Amino acid sequence: MFNRPSSFKSTAIKTIVFTMLVGIGLSGCTNPNTPAGQEGYVFEKPRIFGSGGYRGSLTGPSNYGVSLWRNEIINIDMRPNTYTENFKILANDDLNISFNFHAVIAIKSGTVKQVVEQFGAENWYKRFVRETFRTYVRDEVQKYDSVELKENRSNIADSVANKLKDYLIDSPFQINNIVVGNINYPEIVAKAVEKKLAAQQLLSEKETQKEIARKDAEIRIEEAKGIAEAQKIINTTLTANYLQHEAISAQRHMADSPNHTTVYIPVGTNGLPLIKGAR
Known part of the structure; x- marks a missing residue:
């Protein structure tokens, strides 16, 4: 039977152990990352080796990078x-x-x-x-x-x-x-508030109506003042001479009309036509 050298066996064992260690190491590697709008708190949980604790901070979006230690991360949303x-x-x-x-x-x-x-x-x-x-x-x-x-x-x-x-x-x-x-x-308060708002609305409407009525009264007073003033002016200007002037002007206007056949005889006082009063 062919026997392999002991050195060959030793190399094979070392290779297997190394491969296992690499596999274990890679399985323990991490790459913490932080998304946009957040900040990351990177820390290591103590294992066989390493002191553990805080490792650094990230501002997203970013990665901490692959680490042989099993680093972990707590991401905190910094946005409002x-x-x-x-x-x-x-x-x-x-x-x-x-x-x-x-x-x-x-x-x-x-x-x-x-x-x-x-x-x-x-x-x-x-x-x-x-x-x-x-x-x-x-x-x-x-x-x-x-x-x-x-x-x-x-x-x-x-x-x-x-x-x-x-x-x-x-x-x-x-x-x-x-x-x-x-x-x-509560329902009792809601109803009270509704009544208060309704009363305020009604009061507002009444105030508006009152203001309108006051304005209308002021307008009527001003109109009455205008009429009274006009009457006063008319009464002070209706003299005998003024009436005679107005009568003569009216007669002249009617006499100039081609369709007018009425004859006015100035037999009244100051040449005014006589007017028979109604019985």
């Missing part, structure tokens, strides 16, 4: 996102009001390490912002009676936004906008 909270709160007049608040919050660029290590990574909103945000909303809403909420929604939103900005000033997070959503009143 809307966070909605629903409420059912007793207003200042002890009526239960349902509504929602919308907060648009973004994460400051380059802060992914701080977000992951200090604020709970993907859970940063629930851990650090949510309850404080809800507390500020409750505090502001309870300052108003239920019927005043809709009229003051912008004031409430501004106040909550300012408080939240102060709270987050030293954090990686920034408030872009705060908006009060739909406000739903």
